[in-house]
Amino acid sequence: ETGVTQSPTHLIKTRGQQVTLRCSSQSGHNTVSWYQQALGQGPQFIFQYYREEENGRGNFPPRFSGLQFPNYSSELNVNALELDDSALYLCASSLQGYTEAFFGQGTRLTVV
Amino acid sequence: AQKITQTQPGMFVQEKEAVTLDCTYDTSDQSYGLFWYKQPSSGEMIFLIYQGSYDEQNATEGRYSLNFQKARKSANLVISASQLGDSAMYFCAMSHSGGYQKVTFGIGTKLQVIP
Numbered sequence: 001e002t003g004v005t006q007s008p009t010h011l012i013k014t015r016g017q018q019v020t021l022r023c024s025s026q027s028g029h030n031t032v033s034w035y036q037q038a039l040g041q042g043p044q045f046i047f048q049y050y051r052e053e054e055n056g057r058g059n060f061p062p063r064f065s066g067l068q069f070p071n072y073s074s075e076l077n078v079n080a081l082e083l084d085d086s087a088l089y090l091c092a093s094s095l096q097g098y099t100e101a102f103f104g105q106g107t108r109l110t111v112v
Numbered sequence: 113a114q115k116i117t118q119t120q121p122g123m124f125v126q127e128k129e130a131v132t133l134d135c136t137y138d139t140s141d142q143s144y145g146l147f148w149y150k151q152p153s154s155g156e157m158i159f160l161i162y163q164g165s166y167d168e169q170n171a172t173e174g175r176y177s178l179n180f181q182k183a184r185k186s187a188n189l190v191i192s193a194s195q196l197g198d199s200a201m202y203f204c205a206m207s208h209s210g211g212y213q214k215v216t217f218g219i220g221t222k223l224q225v226i227p
Contacts, residue, residue, distance in 0.1 A: 048213070
């Protein structure tokens with residue numbers, strides 16, 4: 001079991017609403033990456049945060065935004081939810097410059 | 113742009129036998145890393161093994177080994193002595209540099225271990 005926890009584990013939202021997902025990083029890790037995994041697909045990189053700054057972004061629109069806090073925990077915010085945003089959202093905690101990353105159990109978001 | 117290709121949607125293997133899961137990749141980077149992850153039905157991604165692009169030896173971690181053929185751009189995962197608990201989705205992934213940066217995942221292979 002990793003030290004990375006995500007909350008909530010499941011969430012149902014209505015199209016057009018906003019959602020905030022949370023991730024606590026492994027102790028000693030300073031980097032958090034977020035991924036979207038649609039059903040039957042591999043995870044897609046959303047963005048990465050290192051020392052409270054965005055450090056790389058995938059092909060996602062600006063309505064996907066994030067934050068990293070001084071304790072290295074992180075939030076993913078999605079505005080104006082669309083049906084296609086329904087997916088498993090995973091966060092991964094790592095130490096910058098190292099290859100090992102630990103994933104949380106994910107948040108399953110359903111948009112209706 | 114980086115790309116990972118996994119062409120085996122599903123694989124079956126008899127318990128205690130070895131199995132190879134295929135992965136090919138495409139990148140213009142000179143320095144990159146290759147990963148394999150296991151995803152049980154619970155959803156959590158479990159790190160299995162890592163190979164750096166400049167590593168000359170194939171990576172091994174217990175029953176897992178990575179067959180790295182740089183010229184062919186392939187990074188196949190070999191699981192020896194399969195166990196029932198190995199039944200899961202397996203993802204091949206690549207990072208942009210030697211660290212954990214902008215990781216690109218393949219579509220995955222579903223492995224089922226038969227008693």
